Ligand SMILES: NC(=O)C1=CN([C@@H]2O[C@H](COP(=O)(O)OP(=O)(O)OC[C@H]3O[C@@H](n4cnc5c(N)ncnc54)[C@H](OP(=O)(O)O)[C@@H]3O)[C@@H](O)[C@H]2O)C=CC1
């Protein structure tokens with residue numbers, strides 16, 4: 001175990017979390033569910049305190065000139081706090097992954113082999129200025145028997161401090177150990193300590209944009225599960241139904257522009273006859289279009305697109321548009337520019353759908369459905385701790401099973417080899 005003195009910002013929290021993790025891994029489901037219910041009740045009861053702290057964060061963000069779409073991620077109201085508490089209650093209803101037998105067999109020598117799910121241990125999460133993530137992450141870690149080291153954004157720190165205080169008080173009343181949920185200091189140096197905390201932290205899950213992920217790639221000495229930017233695409237095939245295409249494209253782009261699963265680029269087969277109508281619908285919805293020559297010829301007001309547009313995760317009411325010769329050209333574009341988060345196809349042709357789903361190498365592929373569905377809640381996982389865009393140890397929305405590892409339990413009867 002490394003020297004805790006090398007971790008002046010997070011060492012004390014990491015030690016408490018390490019001790020808590022040893023208790024949490026053994027807790028029966030009903031105890032964890034009772035704690036989740038207590039956390040949910042406490043959040044609703046103490047909503048005024050939470051909103052007062054959140055107002056300070058929101059005012060500071062606005063004073064800093066933060067765009068309203070970003071402030072919206074940070075802002076809580078009574079309805080959103082109730083929603084966050086409800087997400088905890090949803091976790092109660094979900095099966096506890098700990099102890100699940102992934103694989104089991106009796107070996108020819110009579111040994112019973114069972115591969116069972118076990119908690120990861122201490123999970124560090126670095127995440128964006130969305131206070132709901134504080135609660136979702138704490139709840140998911142608790143239900144899966146893990147201790148959580150939460151390093152939220154500096155711009156949400158006042159809100160997170162109250163949320164974690166409310167949740168830890170509820171946990172303590174429910175008899176859970178201190179250290180089950182720890183909020184880390186919100187400065188950048190604490191991220192560096194977390195990434196170097198071998199022996200204290202079992203895995204770090206960074207949720208954020210390019211700067212965070214690059215730092216993780218360069219510095220991490222602990223195992224990480226990377227989430228990543230969402231440069232998501234919608235491809236409209238020649239076989240697409242016009243109404244379906246319009247609904248899926250509009251929802252993918254405009255439902256909530258500031259999140260990673262909103263669409264950034266529209267690829268349209270050159271034989272799609274309703275391109276002008278589709279682009280007009282986007283423009284009518286307030287979307288600024290950045291297109292290639294064919295897109296610019298279809299309707300007025302489309303700005304010229306460059307490679308920068310194909311590469312950009314706008315997170316705003318902007319969308320890049322490219323007209324492609326065929327489906328392979330769409331796949332080529334996606335292979336070149338996608339961040340591997342979510343791509344969608346709108347098509348009626350079964351062969352086009354099969355070619356697209358086989359050809360795209362991303363965490364999620366939507367068929368005639370909005371990119372906005374890549375979400376733990378929408379997938380029925382209760383919540384998500386992030387959306388992994390890497391291939392190990394899990395890909396896509398990370399729910400409860402993804403917060404576990406496995407142990408082989410091998411039972412004999414005095415067997416020797
Ligand atoms: N796939 C997924 O699950 C998710 C993806 N995202 C992606 O994140 C981006 C938007 O989120 P945004 O809020 O702007 O994310 P940021 O990357 O700006 O911030 C996320 C967190 O990372 C921290 N951070 C950022 N850069 C560094 C760094 N160099 N060193 C240490 N810590 C750092 C921030 O801390 P600080 O407060 O100090 O800035 C914050 O806590 C988008 O690209 C979105 O797609 C976001 C969430 C989930």
Ligand SMILES: N[C@@H](CCC(=O)OP(=O)(O)O)C(=O)O
Nearest residue numbers: 128258259260261374375376
């Ligand atoms: N799962 C979320 C989007 C993922 C997410 O958290 O993204 P972000 O807002 O970029 O932090 C949702 O569907 O709203």
